[in-house]
Amino acid sequence: MSIGRDYGGSLTQTAEFGQLLCWVSSCGMTVGDQASASAGAPVAPLIHASGLRKQFGDFVAVDGIDFDVQPGEAFGFLGPNGAGKSSTMRMIGCTSPTSGGTLQLFGLDPATDGPAIRRRLGVVPQMDSLDNELTVEENLVIYGRYFDLSRAEARRRAKELLDFVQLTDRATSRVEPLSGGMKRRVTIARSLINQPDLLLLDEPTTGLDPQARHILWDRLYRLKQQGVTLVLTTHYMDEAEQLCDRLVVMDAGKIVAQGSPRQLIDEHATREVLELRFRAGSNEENVQYASGVGDRHEVLPDRILVYAHNGDEALAKAIANGAQPESALVRRSTLEDVFLRLTGRTLVE
Amino acid sequence: MRVFEWKLAVYRRVWKANVLTSLLQPLLYLLAMGLGVGALVNKNGGSARLLGGVPYIAFVAPGLLATTAMMVGAIESLWPVHDAMKWGRQYEAMSATPLEPADIVLAHVLWLMFRTGTAAAAVAAAMALFPDVRSWGLVAAIPAAMLSGVALGMPLSAWAVSREREMSFPLIQRFIIVPLFLFGGAFFPLSQLPIGIRIIGYISPLWHGVEMCRSWVSGTHMTALAAVGHVTYLTVFVVVGSVYMRRLAKDRLFA
Numbered sequence A: 001m002s003i004g005r006d007y008g009g010s011l012t013q014t015a016e017f018g019q020l021l022c023w024v025s026s027c028g029m030t031v032g033d034q035a036s037a038s039a040g041a042p043v044a045p046l047i048h049a050s051g052l053r054k055q056f057g058d059f060v061a062v063d064g065i066d067f068d069v070q071p072g073e074a075f076g077f078l079g080p081n082g083a084g085k086s087s088t089m090r091m092i093g094c095t096s097p098t099s100g101g102t103l104q105l106f107g108l109d110p111a112t113d114g115p116a117i118r119r120r121l122g123v124v125p126q127m128d129s130l131d132n133e134l135t136v137e138e139n140l141v142i143y144g145r146y147f148d149l150s151r152a153e154a155r156r157r158a159k160e161l162l163d164f165v166q167l168t169d170r171a172t173s174r175v176e177p178l179s180g181g182m183k184r185r186v187t188i189a190r191s192l193i194n195q196p197d198l199l200l201l202d203e204p205t206t207g208l209d210p211q212a213r214h215i216l217w218d219r220l221y222r223l224k225q226q227g228v229t230l231v232l233t234t235h236y237m238d239e240a241e242q243l244c245d246r247l248v249v250m251d252a253g254k255i256v257a258q259g260s261p262r263q264l265i266d267e268h269a270t271r272e273v274l275e276l277r278f279r280a281g282s283n284e285e286n287v288q289y290a291s292g293v294g295d296r297h298e299v300l301p302d303r304i305l306v307y308a309h310n311g312d313e314a315l316a317k318a319i320a321n322g323a324q325p326e327s328a329l330v331r332r333s334t335l336e337d338v339f340l341r342l343t344g345r346t347l348v349e
Numbered sequence B: 001m002r003v004f005e006w007k008l009a010v011y012r013r014v015w016k017a018n019v020l021t022s023l024l025q026p027l028l029y030l031l032a033m034g035l036g037v038g039a040l041v042n043k044n045g046g047s048a049r050l051l052g053g054v055p056y057i058a059f060v061a062p063g064l065l066a067t068t069a070m071m072v073g074a075i076e077s078l079w080p081v082h083d084a085m086k087w088g089r090q091y092e093a094m095s096a097t098p099l100e101p102a103d104i105v106l107a108h109v110l111w112l113m114f115r116t117g118t119a120a121a122a123v124a125a126a127m128a129l130f131p132d133v134r135s136w137g138l139v140a141a142i143p144a145a146m147l148s149g150v151a152l153g154m155p156l157s158a159w160a161v162s163r164e165r166e167m168s169f170p171l172i173q174r175f176i177i178v179p180l181f182l183f184g185g186a187f188f189p190l191s192q193l194p195i196g197i198r199i200i201g202y203i204s205p206l207w208h209g210v211e212m213c214r215s216w217v218s219g220t221h222m223t224a225l226a227a228v229g230h231v232t233y234l235t236v237f238v239v240v241g242s243v244y245m246r247r248l249a250k251d252r253l254f255a
């Protein structure tokens, strides 16, 4: 590996890491190749879930969900706090027994083949579980040992992966003083040490500042380009839009919609949204100006949203109706609007 | 074994300080007990009457082997286990790998053996400096001490792994570990005590370890049957503690 100080990923670095990732995605490749060979036969999904449930005592955290994840895709669970995302991820990660329904990974059953499945997974849990007392590199090497890697091999991969997450210069520093974003990157590097066929990321960027989030997105995007199958949860719609080929929207343990970000927006929202802000507390009296100017509208505590194909036109109509908003903004629809439409609530409270 | 490496890696950061204290402490202790308290006991003829004629240091030093192992076993079991479960989340990290709860428990047993064994060895090394207690029996006493340390450690580990909070730990220390320590026959013969308190000694893993250590070090006779009895009793503690630790860890990690 070339000297690892070259940030931003020099060509050699990327190329060499690409080799590593070829193994990472090898399972995906095989399944895909088989499929194309037998022309038109359905591709075996990496994950298959139907009627999947999780119950804690009387409380139903996941309430009968169905989804399939195909090799090579980036699949997301979008939902607010308590939607059941982590519970679902832990079942997929084979650290939480299912309470009902079917779940299969690589065609195997987590209940009987847990360790064999976990051997092929990379897991980034919602809460970092790095050992603060150890160095960054030691964390990776020891984790690699849990997958029966030889010490030399674990060390070699740790080096490569730290290069990939741009932390080579922190390899020998303890984990404790690292920033949240750096710890997250260490966790991602750690999750790749066994060259997993499937990478599970539970809220990879929650709690990070925008810059740290963008670094992470960039790394995840690279993984995706290399063909690694990603499954992630998030309650940020921008994250879902950036990273996911396909996603399901979860609320209160159920899937309320699924599709690509584009499809979801087309299906459940209009092309544009007009946001009207009125004097505080006067939404009720002003709602009359907004009704009828677009396809539909939504009253939030701090603003009124008007869904329309053409936002500027809707604004002109509202003003013609006599509206006097303090501010007006026209923007494209996002997944946030989809979620609002489906559940009547905003994603991040 | 892989999990054991993790503990070693963490330990590597503190071991130097640890080795020094584990050697110095028994040395100071032996000096104080052997020369200080010993002078008192021996002068009053107590040694002849109660200890069967051996000097007090010869009585108390083998006990120190077992108490040291016991304390190390207990300390390595409460907070570190709880920490790996809850705050540090190291066990959670392991649960996402092919490892299973049994691997974690097995590694913990090995770890306790390592820590109690080395701590006992340090005491033995210090004891070798005192002619009254220098004997080859010291070598045999190390595993005996180790066993009693692990025997107390594993049930405590099972407890620690299942606790949501650590409030109970200081209480356990004060009301379980300290009595077992004091009344485990390390500092005076249990025959000194009224039968009610003597019972504490007999159930304490410590007493069984102390008996063996004392017998090996002084070369006094212990029937094979008694030895097997002590070892079995302690092994039951280890096994039961391990079984519970595995079950409780599984309930928590794989909920």
Ligand SMILES: Nc1ncnc2c1ncn2[C@@H]1O[C@H](COP(=O)(O)OP(=O)(O)OP(=O)(O)O)[C@@H](O)[C@H]1O
Binding pocket: A056, A059, A060, A061, A079, A080, A081, A082, A083, A084, A085, A086, A087, A088, A126, A235, B255
């Ligand atoms: N071990 C548990 N015991 C009891 N209830 C639980 C347990 N784990 C989760 N829950 C409950 O299940 C529900 C779903 O939790 P989950 O962690 O899956 O949500 P989430 O979508 O990941 O939310 P967040 O965005 O907060 O991480 C929550 O109401 C939570 O309180």
Ligand SMILES: [Mg+2]
Binding pocket: A085, A086, A087, A126, A202, A203
């Ligand atoms: Mg969660």
